[in-house]
Amino acid sequence: MLTIKNLRVAINNKEILRGINLEVKPGEVHAIMGPNGTGKSTLASVIAGRDIYDILGGEVLFNGKNLLDLPVEERAAEGIFLGFQYPVEIPGVSMTNFMRTALNEQRKYRGLDPMPANEFLAKMEEKKKMLEIQAKLTNRSVNEGFSGGEKKKNEIFQMAMLEPKLAILDETDSGLDIDALKIVANGVNMLRRPDNAFVVITHYQRLLDYIVPDIVHVLFDGKIVRSGTKELALELEEKGYEWIKAGLAQ
Amino acid sequence: MEEIAMLNIKDAITEHYHLNLDSIGKVDNPRIAGLRKEAFETFRLLGFPDTKVEKWRNSDLSRVLDRSYTFRVEPEPQNTNARDLFRCEVPGFDTTSVTVLNGWYLNGGKLLTTYDNGLVIGSLRAAFTAFPDLVEKHYGRYADFKSNGLAALNTALAMDGVFIYVPDNVVVEKPVQMVSLINMKEDSMIQLRNLVILGKNSKLTLVQCDDSIDDHRSFINTVSEFYIGENSHLDHYKLQNKNDHSTLINGSWFMIERNANLSSNGISLNGGFIRNESYARLNGSGSHADLLGLYLMDRNQHIDNQVFVDHAVPDCTSNESFKGILDDHASGVFNGHILVRKDAQRTNAYQNNKNILISDKAVIDTKPFLEIYADDVKCSHGATVGQLDAEAMFYLRSRGISFENSRMLLMYAFAADIVNKISIDELRNRIDDLVKKRLRGELSICDQCVLHCNAQEQRVAFNIDMSRI
Numbered sequence: 001m002l003t004i005k006n007l008r009v010a011i012n013n014k015e016i017l018r019g020i021n022l023e024v025k026p027g028e029v030h031a032i033m034g035p036n037g038t039g040k041s042t043l044a045s046v047i048a049g050r051d052i053y054d055i056l057g058g059e060v061l062f063n064g065k066n067l068l069d070l071p072v073e074e075r076a077a078e079g080i081f082l083g084f085q086y087p088v089e090i091p092g093v094s095m096t097n098f099m100r101t102a103l104n105e106q107r108k109y110r111g112l113d114p115m116p117a118n119e120f121l122a123k124m125e126e127k128k129k130m131l132e133i134q135a136k137l138t139n140r141s142v143n144e145g146f147s148g149g150e151k152k153k154n155e156i157f158q159m160a161m162l163e164p165k166l167a168i169l170d171e172t173d174s175g176l177d178i179d180a181l182k183i184v185a186n187g188v189n190m191l192r193r194p195d196n197a198f199v200v201i202t203h204y205q206r207l208l209d210y211i212v213p214d215i216v217h218v219l220f221d222g223k224i225v226r227s228g229t230k231e232l233a234l235e236l237e238e239k240g241y242e243w244i245k246a247g248l249a250q
Numbered sequence: 251m252e253e254i255a256m257l258n259i260k261d262a263i264t265e266h267y268h269l270n271l272d273s274i275g276k277v278d279n280p281r282i283a284g285l286r287k288e289a290f291e292t293f294r295l296l297g298f299p300d301t302k303v304e305k306w307r308n309s310d311l312s313r314v315l316d317r318s319y320t321f322r323v324e325p326e327p328q329n330t331n332a333r334d335l336f337r338c339e340v341p342g343f344d345t346t347s348v349t350v351l352n353g354w355y356l357n358g359g360k361l362l363t364t365y366d367n368g369l370v371i372g373s374l375r376a377a378f379t380a381f382p383d384l385v386e387k388h389y390g391r392y393a394d395f396k397s398n399g400l401a402a403l404n405t406a407l408a409m410d411g412v413f414i415y416v417p418d419n420v421v422v423e424k425p426v427q428m429v430s431l432i433n434m435k436e437d438s439m440i441q442l443r444n445l446v447i448l449g450k451n452s453k454l455t456l457v458q459c460d461d462s463i464d465d466h467r468s469f470i471n472t473v474s475e476f477y478i479g480e481n482s483h484l485d486h487y488k489l490q491n492k493n494d495h496s497t498l499i500n501g502s503w504f505m506i507e508r509n510a511n512l513s514s515n516g517i518s519l520n521g522g523f524i525r526n527e528s529y530a531r532l533n534g535s536g537s538h539a540d541l542l543g544l545y546l547m548d549r550n551q552h553i554d555n556q557v558f559v560d561h562a563v564p565d566c567t568s569n570e571s572f573k574g575i576l577d578d579h580a581s582g583v584f585n586g587h588i589l590v591r592k593d594a595q596r597t598n599a600y601q602n603n604k605n606i607l608i609s610d611k612a613v614i615d616t617k618p619f620l621e622i623y624a625d626d627v628k629c630s631h632g633a634t635v636g637q638l639d640a641e642a643m644f645y646l647r648s649r650g651i652s653f654e655n656s657r658m659l660l661m662y663a664f665a666a667d668i669v670n671k672i673s674i675d676e677l678r679n680r681i682d683d684l685v686k687k688r689l690r691g692e693l694s695i696c697d698q699c700v701l702h703c704n705a706q707e708q709r710v711a712f713n714i715d716m717s718r719i
Contacts, residue, residue, distance in 0.1 A: 093663045141663075
């Protein structure tokens with residue numbers, strides 16, 4: 001589904017990603033772990049299409065298409081979803097209008113007619129129920145005045161509405177208490193299907209107690225230095241990132 | 251009709267004044283005649299403001315004074331049917347509508363109408379004779395022209411406009427809409443004068459529309475005086491949609507008495523050179539003024555909003571919020587001045603001006619100014635100038651919304667803040683629609699016109715260089 005080959009990315013002449021290789025197949029959940037400042041969020045943003053980076057080399061293929069050639073909105077319509085670490089507040093744009101516009105533009109890209117209003121509203125209700133989201137979230141402007149937890153739940157809600165093929169969740173667990181974390185994780189688990197995939201970026205192992213990954217990667221200094229099963233996350237939790245550093249030094 | 255030569259426009263106006271004073275001041279009482287004279291002397295002294303005048307530093311009127319304008323003293327024929335000229339369609343919005351054509355009140359010959367509840371709407375010129383006491387009490391009492399050349403010019407030369415009187419204890423249910431139209435066969439300079447009086451415990455919603463239906467260069471210099479009596483409420487809307495060659499000077503003076511309430515919301519959609527001056531005097535304790543504005547300008551258009559709030563007595567509140575989007579070479583000015591006089595304790599005044607510049611050629615000069623002589627006051631002000639938020643753009647696009655639509659959503663959201671404050675649903679929906687059309691590039695100034703004049707219909711669009719965002 002997603003193939004990243006030797007991706008090298010810089011910002012302000014500083015190389016952040018120094019040769020990333022990653023292969024994500026349908027049905028898989030990947031976890032990317034690593035200390036702060038190693039390029040986790042950069043990787044997520046580059047896949048989604050944020051244009052503040054310089055691509056120095058490498059390629060990102062998504063179902064055979066070169067993602068790096070596509071504008072942000074087309075990547076989304078192809079099925080990429082980025083769950084933001086810091087979701088943006090957009091006063092004046094209602095959640096409903098936002099979601100309907102997004103959904104219908106994606107449908108248009110795929111050659112589908114806009115979703116009828118009643119069908120859309122029913123879908124909103126269904127997803128809200130599924131994610132235990134209160135009505136007030138969708139009656140307001142996008143993220144405006146939302147608490148940290150509400151913003152993250154709202155990301156999961158948007159993901160549920162848009163049904164992406166590949167969702168990249170960038171530190172969705174940061175700033176969440178255990179109840180909110182469970183709701184977010186439950187949402188992901190409910191949305192898992194054999195034909196979609198998730199990349200969960202996290203700093204802590206805690207989230208992985210609830211979203212069980214198939215493969216865990218450790219990103220360090222712009223490179224994936226270790227990949228393994230979920231046990232790698234536990235080992236990392238126990239021994240800390242110093243253990244990785246020590247391993248690299250040898 | 252006579253031509254005002256372009257180079258000595260002031261001399262030409264002087265000549266016009268002396269030549270036509272008899273017709274201009276035909277129905278003046280002695281005080282108004284004196285006022286005219288004094289105003290004319292003031293205009294002669296001050297002339298048109300140039301950029302050396304502090305409050306005109308960034309609004310260069312000379313760019314519209316370097317041409318000739320015609321000037322007329324004969325009324326419009328009363329058999330002109332305003333409905334044939336223009337219809338301001340607001341679905342479901344039932345109003346009492348009056349039209350001013352080229353500065354003259356038009357109503358099929360009926361110059362003053364008294365409604366069952368006592369409300370009077372009509373021609374100001376007719377009111378000079380019919381309501382001498384009201385005119386004596388209010389006319390020329392608020393629009394201070396001593397340091398204002400354009401207000402002086404208007405006071406010296408104005409002949410007609412709209413007169414509205416709401417007696418004590420009358421709540422006018424149906425909004426009154428006054429549409430000022432310019433439809434001339436040549437470039438013209440027009441002095442329009444309005445007087446709106448609300449007695450005690452009364453209420454009025456007034457929608458003031460300025461539209462052009464011709465394609466000529468016009469210079470409209472409007473002075474409106476509003477008196478809002480004790481416990482009364484004026485809900486005032488200005489909707490400005492003029493052609494690109496037009497100059498609109500719109501001075502509004504509000505006198506707000508004890509426990510009275512003003513809400514004034516100005517939406518400037520299109521126009522060549524627009525200058526709005528609002529003077530709100532909170533003259534009785536417990537009074538409140540909301541002054542809001544939204545401007546969407548592009549090409550070479552110029553918009554200038556001057557807002558002066560005078561907290562003259564204790565325990566009053568005011569709230570100013572102006573927002574604008576400027577594209578291409580458009581330029582804007584915001585000058586917000588709050589004066590809190592020495593005795594005006596427990597004043598609460600808020601002021602804000604926010605701008606989005608779409609192109610790097612667009613400019614805004616924003617200047618908040620607080621002048622406070624009391625010590626127990628709460629005042630705050632702020633001004634921002636920015637581009638569309640890149641983070642928000644990325645967020646919207648990452649959900650699959652196209653660049654164009656993301657930009658539109660953000661601009662609309664920015665503007666919606668002001669539009670949402672319109673309390674009449676039908677009017678809000680209509681303005682909301684006009685704003686959307688304006689942003690989408692679907693609004694034309696001939697949008698509402700049923701008269702197929704030979705003017706080329708202008709498309710009014712924001713042409714945005716996408717590479718810049």
